[in-house]
Amino acid sequence: MSKATDVEFFIIEAIRGIGRSPLMSFVAIGIVTVTLTIFGFFLLGVVNLGNVVSGMAAKLDLTCYVDRDLAPRDAAELQLKLSKMEGVEKVTYYSKDDSWKSFKQDYSGKLELSEVVSDNPLPNTFAVKVRNPEVLPQVAKNISQMSEIDEVRYSGKLLGQVKHFVDVIRLAGFVFVLLLFFATLLIVVNTIRLTVLARETDIYIMKLVGATGSFIRWPFVIEGILIGVAGGILAVVLLRGSYDALAFKIASAFPFLPVVSDAFLLNFIFISVALCGTVLGMIGGYISVSRLIKNA
Amino acid sequence: MIELKDVSKVFQNGVEALLNINLHIGREEFVFLVGPSGAGKTTLMKLLYREESPSIGEVIVDRIKVNEIKEEQIPFLRRNIGVVFQDYKLLLRRTVYENVAFALQVTGAPRSQIRRLTMQALELVGMVKRAKSFPNELSGGEKQKTCIARAIVNNPPILLADEPTGNLDPQTSWDIMELLDKINRRKTTVLVSTHNKNIVDGMKKRVVAIEGGRITRDQQLGMYSQQ
Ligand SMILES: Nc1ncnc2c1ncn2[C@@H]1O[C@H](COP(=O)(O)OP(=O)(O)OP(=O)(O)O)[C@@H](O)[C@H]1O
Ligand SMILES: [Mg+2]
Numbered sequence: 001m002s003k004a005t006d007v008e009f010f011i012i013e014a015i016r017g018i019g020r021s022p023l024m025s026f027v028a029i030g031i032v033t034v035t036l037t038i039f040g041f042f043l044l045g046v047v048n049l050g051n052v053v054s055g056m057a058a059k060l061d062l063t064c065y066v067d068r069d070l071a072p073r074d075a076a077e078l079q080l081k082l083s084k085m086e087g088v089e090k091v092t093y094y095s096k097d098d099s100w101k102s103f104k105q106d107y108s109g110k111l112e113l114s115e116v117v118s119d120n121p122l123p124n125t126f127a128v129k130v131r132n133p134e135v136l137p138q139v140a141k142n143i144s145q146m147s148e149i150d151e152v153r154y155s156g157k158l159l160g161q162v163k164h165f166v167d168v169i170r171l172a173g174f175v176f177v178l179l180l181f182f183a184t185l186l187i188v189v190n191t192i193r194l195t196v197l198a199r200e201t202d203i204y205i206m207k208l209v210g211a212t213g214s215f216i217r218w219p220f221v222i223e224g225i226l227i228g229v230a231g232g233i234l235a236v237v238l239l240r241g242s243y244d245a246l247a248f249k250i251a252s253a254f255p256f257l258p259v260v261s262d263a264f265l266l267n268f269i270f271i272s273v274a275l276c277g278t279v280l281g282m283i284g285g286y287i288s289v290s291r292l293i294k295n296a
Numbered sequence: 297m298i299e300l301k302d303v304s305k306v307f308q309n310g311v312e313a314l315l316n317i318n319l320h321i322g323r324e325e326f327v328f329l330v331g332p333s334g335a336g337k338t339t340l341m342k343l344l345y346r347e348e349s350p351s352i353g354e355v356i357v358d359r360i361k362v363n364e365i366k367e368e369q370i371p372f373l374r375r376n377i378g379v380v381f382q383d384y385k386l387l388l389r390r391t392v393y394e395n396v397a398f399a400l401q402v403t404g405a406p407r408s409q410i411r412r413l414t415m416q417a418l419e420l421v422g423m424v425k426r427a428k429s430f431p432n433e434l435s436g437g438e439k440q441k442t443c444i445a446r447a448i449v450n451n452p453p454i455l456l457a458d459e460p461t462g463n464l465d466p467q468t469s470w471d472i473m474e475l476l477d478k479i480n481r482r483k484t485t486v487l488v489s490t491h492n493k494n495i496v497d498g499m500k501k502r503v504v505a506i507e508g509g510r511i512t513r514d515q516q517l518g519m520y521s522q523q
Contacts, residue, residue, distance in 0.1 A: 005407045016389075202387055208345070209446070210375035211402035212368070 006215070013219035014226060017195045025227060028191035032231025032277055033238070035184040040239040040273040042173050047269070048260050049169060053162050054132075055258045062128040062140055065151040070095070070124050078148055082126055085142060087135035094125040123150065181280065188284030192224055196289050203292050213293045221285040228281020232274035239270060297323045297454065297485045298344060303353030305339055305509075313339040315509040317353070321487065323453075326480040328496050329489040330520055331506040337489040340506070341456050344487075345377045346370050358453055375403055378447030378455040378484075382462035384439045386431040386446075392438075393418065393427040396445045403450065417445040421475060437468035441475065448479055455479060457488045461495065469495060493520035 018025045064082070075093055083091040100120040128143070130136050136154060144152040196203070206216050243266070247259045260266065298321040305314040313336045321327050329337050342348040343355050346362050355362040358376055365373060386395050397414040405413075418424045421441040431439055440460055447455055457476060461469035473488075473495050480486040490496060496503060496519065503518025504511060513522060 005401070005410075006404050009401050201385060205385060205387065205398070206402045207371070208374060208379055208385075209399035209402055209450075210371040210373075212371045215402055215404065 006218075010218040010222050014222035017192075017199065017219060017223045018226065020198055021195050024191050024194050028188055028227050029230045029234070031187045032184060032228060032280065033234040035180050036232055036235035036273050036277050037238050039177055039180060039276065040235055040269065042177060043269050043272070044239070044243055044260070044266075046170060046173060047265060049166055051258050051260050053166050062130065062136070062143065062152060062154045064126040064128060064143055064149045065123040065153075066126070066148060067123045067150045075124065079126060081146075081148075082128060082143065085139065087130050087132075087139045088128055089131045090129040092127040092129075094127065096120055096122045096124045099125060181276075184280055185284055185287075188224060188227060188281055189288045191227070192220055192285050192288035195223065196220060196292060200292065203289070207293075216293055217286060217289050220289040221282055224281035224283070224285020224288070225278055226281070228277040228279070228284070229274070230277075231281070232277025235277065236270045236274050239273065297321055297325070297358060298487070299354075299356040300340075300343070301354040301356075303343065303350045303355060305336070305343065305348065306351045312509050314343075314350075314506075317506075317509075317511060319504065319511065319514070321485060324480065324483050324485055326477065326486045326499075326501045327488070328499070328501055328503045328518070329487060329506065330491070330496060330503055331512075333491075335506045336509045337506060338458055341379075341458050341487065341489065344454075344456060345374050345379060371403075375450060376452045376454060378444075378452045380440070380443050380447050380455070380457040380460050382459040384431070384443045386439060386442060388431050391428050391430055392423055392434070392442050392445075395431070395442055396449050399446045399449050405450070413449050413451075414445075417449040420448070420479070421445045435468075436464050437471060440464065440468075440472050444472070444475060444479070448484065452484070454485045455487070457486070459489055459491065461490060461492055466494065470498075473499060496520040 066078070070078070072095075075095065079091050079093045082088060097120065099122045103122065126149075128139070130139050140152050140154050143149055203216055247261060250257060251259050298319070300317045300319045303314060303317040304312070306312050317340065319340075329340065331337055339348060343350055344357050344362065346365070350363050353363075357373065360373055360376075362373060387398065390398065393414060396417055397410050400410045400413060415424065418427055421444050423438065423441050423445060426434065426438060426442075429438075431442070434442065444455075444457075444460075447457075455476070460476070461472050464472060469492060476486055476488060477499070500517045503513065503515050503520070505513040505518075505522075
C-alpha cells in the first residue's frame with residue numbers, strides 16, 4: 001500500500017470529474033456560493049442583533065424608591081449596602097430634595113406646582129446599574145426584599161420582549177439555515193451525480209478489478225470538497241466586501257447602532273462559512289456515489 | 297479451482313437461468329463453455345465473481361465460498377479473477393497503458409509496481425507499441441488484447457472470458473484464442489464462453505455445454521457440438 005500514490009490518484013480523478021462536466025461544476029459552485037453568502041449574512045445579522053440587544057440592556061437601570069425621609073448618613077449607608085450586592089455595578093443616590101429641585105426646574109413655567117402640592121411628593125431614589133442584563137431580574141427581586149426599600153422598578157417587560165424577539169429570530173434562522181443547507185446539499189449531490197453517471201463504466205470497471213467501496217468513493221468526495229471549498233471561498237470574499245461596506249454605511253447613518261466589528265468574531269464567522277461549504281461538498285460527494293457502489 | 301454444487305439461479309422476473317449445476321474445474325485447466333444464446337453462460341460466470349448470487353447451491357472459487365462472503369470482501373475476491381468481455385468495456389478517455397494500469401491503481405498498488413506489471417502485461421499481449429493509443433484508435437482485436445492485459449495485469453489465478461471473440465473476424469479470433477492459451481500455459485485457470493465452433497473444434501480442450509440452464513455435456517478434448 002502506497003498511500004501517496006492513492007491520494008495522487010484520487011485528486012487526479014476528482015479533477016478529471018470536474019473537467020468532464022465543467023458547466024455543471026460551475027453551477028454547483030455558484031449555488032454553494034449563493035447559499036453560503038445568505039447563510040453568512042444571516043449569521044452576521046444574528047450577532048449584530050445580539051449586540052444591539054445587549055447594548056440596550058446595558059442602558060437599563062433599576063430604580064429603587066424610599067418614601068420616608070433619609071438622613072444623609074443613612075442614605076450613604078444604604079447606598080453602600082446596595083452597591084455591595086451581587087451583580088450590582090454602580091449605585092447613584094438622588095435625595096428627594098434634589099429630585100424635587102430638578103423637577104421644579106424642568107417644569108418651571110409650564111406648571112405652577114406649588115399651587116397643586118405644597119409638600120415635596122417625590123421619594124428618595126437610588127439608581128442601580130447592574131453588571132449584565134441577565135442578572136437584572138434577580139437583583140431587582142433581591143432589592144425588593146430589603147425592608148429599607150419601598151419599591152423597585154425596571155423596564156423588565158421591555159427587556160423580556162426584546163429577548164423573546166431575538167429568540168424567535170434565532171429559531172427561525174436556525175430552521176431557515178437548516179433548510180438552506182439541505183437544499184444546497186441536494187444540489188451538490190445531483191451535480192456530482194451527473195459526473196457519477198458519466199463515469200458509470202469507470203465505476204463498474206473499478207468494482208470489477210477489485211477496488212474497494214471507499215477507494216471508489218474518494219475521488220467523488222474530493223470533487224465535492226473542491227466544489228464546496230471554491231463556493232466557500234467565493235462566499236467569504238463576497239461577505240467580507242459587502243459587510244465592510246454595509247457596516248460603514250450603517251455606522252454613519254445610525255451612529256447609535258453598535259455594529260459588530262470585532263475581528264476575531266468576524267473571522268470566526270467567515271471561517272465557519274468556508275468550513276460549512278467544505279463539509280457540504282464532502283457529504284454531497286459521499287452521497288452522490290453511494291447507490292452505484294452497492295454490490296449485487 | 298472452481299466448483300459449483302447444486303447451483304440454481306432464478307431471477308426476480310422468474311427466469312430460471314441456471315438449474316442444478318454441478319461443475320468442477322481444476323487448477324490450470326482450460327475450459328470452453330458453449331451453448332445457445334440464453335443458455336446461462338454469462339450468468340454462470342457472473343456467479344464466480346459475485347456480480348450475481350445463486351438462488352441456491354454453493355459457489356467456490358480458489359477455496360473461497362463466493363456465495364457466503366460479505367460485501368466488503370467482494371473486492372478482494374475479484375482481485376483473484378480476471379474478466380474479459382465481448383464488448384471490451386475499456387475507458388474511452390484513457391490510453392491503452394492507462395486502461396491497464398487503472399486495474400492496479402484501484403487496488404492501491406505502489407507506483408513502481410504499477411509501471412512494471414503494466415508493461416509486462418502489454419508485452420504479453422503484444423500491445424507495447426500501442427500503449428499511448430486511445431481505444432477509438434484501435435482495431436477490435438487490439439481492443440480485446442488491451443482488455444485481456446487489464447484482466448491479467450495483477451496475475452490472477454483465474455481468467456474468465458465471456459465471448460471474447462464475438463465481435464472479431466476469424467483470423468483475429470484465432471490470435472485471441474492463442475493468447476488465452478498462452479496465458480493458460482502460464483498456469484492460469486481459463487474459462488471461455490463462445491459460439492465459435494471452429495475455434496472450439498480446433499483447440500481440442502475440455503468442453504462444457506449448457507442448454508436451458510442445465511449442463512448437457514462435459515467432455516475432455518471436446519467438440520463444439522455432439523458427435
Ligand atoms: N439480470 C437478469 N434479470 C432477469 N433475467 C436475466 C438477467 N440476466 C440474464 N437473464 C436471463 O437469464 C437467461 C440466461 O442469460 P445469460 O445471459 O446467462 O445467457 P447466455 O448463455 O450468456 O446467452 P448469450 O450467448 O446470448 O450471451 C436468459 O433467459 C436471460 O434473459
Ligand atoms: Mg452471454
